[in-house]
Amino acid sequence: MLKRPYARIERKDHDFVIGATVQASLEAAPPPEQDNTPGEILAILKEEPDTYSEVTVTGNIETHIFDIPVVAIECKTYLDKTMLEGSSRAAEDLKARNPNSLYLVVMEWIKLTNDVNLRKYKVDQIYVLRQQKNTDREFRYESTYIKNSINPTVVQHLFKKVQHHLIKDWAGGIESGIQRGWLIDE
Known part of the structure; x- marks a missing residue:
């Protein structure tokens, strides 16, 4: 079962941008009919490409910061x-x-x-x-x-x-x- 979203939000480096910075927290939740035991928490990948957003992982919650x-x-x-x-x-x-x-x-x-x-x-x-x-x-x-x-x-x-x-x-x-x-x- 998926314990963490492992979202990949790609960044593009533009020369000049006007926009908004977004902080989004994503959590993989089991369906309500399944057991609520915490299960295994997967470790964060250490080889993140530079083109992805910043990510902070706390348990099974990922927090991404990116610009739109x-x-x-x-x-x-x-x-x-x-x-x-x-x-x-x-x-x-x-x-x-x-x-x-x-x-x-x-x-x-x-x-x-x-x-x-x-x-x-x-x-x-x-x-x-x-x-x-x-x-x-x-x-x-x-x-x-x-x-x-x-x-x-x-x-x-x-x-x-x-x-x-x-x-x-x-x-x-x-x-x-x-x-x-x-x-x-x-």
């Missing part, structure tokens, strides 16, 4: 297609666990071609702070290279998007959607 991101921002110097695919997978994983989360990617330069269809990726927004394509490094060090300044309008849009997400009503639901006429609020 509401806003996750990935920061890059530049973004290419491979990096975008990785960001999309991370966003999809986050949204599977917290559908109300917002996943943003922020970079100085973009290294994507017009052939890339951004709609197929799961990130909520991509910000290019310098509004400039990435050039090869050797060109950036030439005296004729012009590096755009970080655009404050882009930063303000990022701020407003995060602010709006944090103050909006996440409850939503069918009834409020019927009143609007569309069910998924954007």
Whole structure:
């Protein structure tokens, strides 16, 4: 019989997160019709990967401390297609666990071609702070290279998007959607 939950709560190290820290205690309890003898208490595994939450074990009770991101921002110097695919997978994983989360990617330069269809990726927004394509490094060090300044309008849009997400009503639901006429609020 299971004497301890042995829960594994995986952590993801995001560059910037706004969220909540949660402390959850989990206990494996026998069904009421079974004997209530304490039985054997299993020892905690000593080889916990770093990607799991902190856990404290007292008897058959595990207490986990972990963060639930509401806003996750990935920061890059530049973004290419491979990096975008990785960001999309991370966003999809986050949204599977917290559908109300917002996943943003922020970079100085973009290294994507017009052939890339951004709609197929799961990130909520991509910000290019310098509004400039990435050039090869050797060109950036030439005296004729012009590096755009970080655009404050882009930063303000990022701020407003995060602010709006944090103050909006996440409850939503069918009834409020019927009143609007569309069910998924954007």
